[in-house]
Amino acid sequence: MPTAAPKTFQDLILRLQAFWAEHGCAVVQPYHTEVGAGTMNPATLLRCLGPEPWSTAYVEPSIRPTDGRYAENPYRLQHYYQFQVLIKPSPETIQDDYLRSLAAIGIDAAQHDVRFVEDNWEAPTLGAWGTGWEVWLDGMEVTQFTYFQQAGGIDCDPISVELTYGLERLAMYLQGVDSCWDLAWAPGVSYADVHARGEREWSAYNFEVADTDGLVRAFDHHEAECGRCLDAGLPVPAYDQVLKCSHAFNLLDARGAISVTERVAYIGRVRALARAVAHAYLGLEPA
């Protein structure tokens, strides 16, 4: 019996959480430091390393300063939501499980054209890549589906599977609206009510106000702090410093404060930190 579509944004999140919780995922909640994608939450990027089984699901606010449009674009935001699932080792039935999760949010695959179209993922700053698909629903990309092959420059073993649902886009489809600002977040509360003011102010902050000298200093500080954490044998706090470096870099980028050569150098510095942390996390010799 097909389930009715969730009427609100929050109901969409609740349904996905309930579905994956029933499938044995620990719902770990969003991370407390800015991340550009749910992948960067340590519940994914660190826990995909090593042999221990691990299943998790969570919603993640994703912060991408350069994508800000002062709340004037219908679907491009500097702050948006991903729903993230990570399961290690990847189960044999994961494609069917995924399709059942669509059914749980009112999308019956038999009544649509669902396609798995090759799309391989790569995150050079994290020394990570994987193979997989973007999932199409009647021609619209709704989920990124990836088998992690490498993270932090280390071959994954066993392999984790990651599902990343684009929540705003899915909700727009389910609610039949053309702008994310018109989404119903909760009964009587719109997405704009919750986020429009923040989106405008953050766009202005990211593009016009953020203190670039301070950010350069912050990057240096967090980079050094990452090293201190590693020296103290604390890879998990060290990883937070990588995230803070990455966010400082993204803000500097949005401010247009990074020349091309500097840009390459910054990316290289973040990658070196991510590799060092990944190796330390597994108790391996530094790469």
Place this chain on the structure above:
Amino acid sequence: MSETLLIELGCEELPANACRVADREAAPAIERLLAERRLVPTSVEALVTPRRIAVLAEGVPAEAPAETLVVTGPPERAAKDESGAWTKAAEGFARKHGLAPEDLGVDEAGLLTATVERSAVPLEACVQELVDGLIEGLQMPKNMRWGSGTLRFARPIRTLCVMHGERLLDAEVQGVRSARTLRGHRVLRPELELARADDYVTELGGAGVAVRSADRREVIEALLASSAKAHDATWQDPGRVLDEVVHLVEWPRVLDGQIDERFLELPERVLVTAMQSHQRYLPLRGGTGTLRPVFLTVVNSHPDADQAVRAGNERVLAGRLDDAVFSLAKDRDRGIEAMAAELDRITYHQRLGTLADRTARLVELTGALADQAGAPGDDRAHALEAARLAKADLASTMVGEFAELQGETGMEYARAAGLPEPVALAIREQYQPDGAGRPVPETLPGALLALAERLDQLVGVFAIGERPTGSRDPYALRRAAAGVVDIQARWGMPLDLPLLVAAAHALLVGQGADLELDADAAVEAIVPFVLDRVDQALGEEGVPVDVQRAARGAGPTDPARHAALARALHAARDDDALARAHAAAVRCGRIGDGEAPAAALAPALFDDDAERALAAALAETAPLIAAADDPAEALRLAGGLADPVDALFDAVMVLADDPAVRANRVRLIRDTAAALMPVGDLTQLQR
């Protein structure tokens, strides 16, 4: 008994390029694996969809028959040592075939033989090897691991079915055991049981899976044609998306969707690109060639879902076209000059600088090419202006949304800025040709810019040590080099490759690029790389490899001149002049490299008229051969040296006893060989 053998690997959705590999390689791989096991099939067919790679081999025997095999080994004389004991070679050979040395025989050629009895081997005993061999035998473009396994394949393998006739054969792939249960179409019929291997195609057909790629393409094209006809139009696929679409569906059907009229104001290329790139839709054109406000899409869904699927696709396309409208408006506000000013913020390549750096190089190279080509002043000026703005559209919002529109977008924005039409056209033509047999620039400014664009790319990427290897050519440098050859063939301008490569290299060095190759190494790597593209084209024309090699012996620096010489040599293959020149070159070539020639020819040391005659002929003909523009004329002149060469070899011993005379004659022979070089290294010709 001989029956049909089926091996099906049920996969999660395979990438289209993996499907193409399987379509090409699976049947030969299984044919080879079977033949190696004395299980020769009557025919083998590969059946590939996004969710399965199957092979059907007809007439596969149930067992490899018993046979007696005589294997030859080392020579008999090496079988025993002086004391008469068996040598290690003989013992090893015997042991390898499970025999004692005493059991070995000797054949007529004097070689040791081992007579090996092979017992019959049932098919069952080889099944696992066949499955493993098939998986390993497919050279997938990108492999992955999954779960806790170690196997590497294009995508996870979830089901396996191996059947011989009605018999299910046992095998496994990373924990998946062979079973009769197959997966059908994901929605139409998720599972089915197979009774006999021979039923595979029909049973899957009934389960909503067209297992032959060729059949799916045929169905898709027929459906597209009838849908197009219903709209009184024809369908088009300029981006060749069907090659991929064939491998995105198991049961293709075609739906049409509407495009809102307001979008028809967008430039046509934008509309078509929005439909084709990413969404893989097919545009329709009416009788007068105008685009219809309709798109066709190939779907894989149940007919009951058509309404939802159509609406969903229409909505996605409208969103993309909204982006295009927004991009166009935003770009119009900025203008092409403002975009060009932003190129110093966009990396071309981390080691080759920004797009502004690249633009500066393109302007210089375009100027150098215009000078070499003797381009008229207007063309030169237009080419330089186009080079200055060539990459501006890479900073546009439009190309950010639709990367395929690079060049096209620059042309439109150049027009909007009121720039001369030849400048606008050259900006678009810089990317031509975009493949073999594709259109080349039709304007001289476009041709010059396109040459500069490719030379800068070739030199830059080679110089940072990223030359293509084997099938790896991530920067499509082979295509770039072939483009240089094609453009020159169309326009006929001279190209001094070593000079141009060195110039491009110097520009990079001048910008402080961090390079792996110095100028000489770059010339040494890139000139032959471009000439290889000429040879490839020559090979396709039917000019054989020995002729290509001979022409390369002339040390070509200009691709068109190399091609002309190779064609002339090929055309003259039956001519007397070439036969004579060839004979002369061969005779000269017999004087080995070990012989030291005199530093210069000394007429005083000649003691035969034949020497004087050859020296005189050389003095007259060598400069003419070197200066001849027409390779056929050069060949004719070279043929004229054959008589004096023959006369010399008949009259004197080149390798005379007197060291001074000998060195002088060797000098004469070397000078003759050098005089023949402009027509190639004729000794390479197979005659």
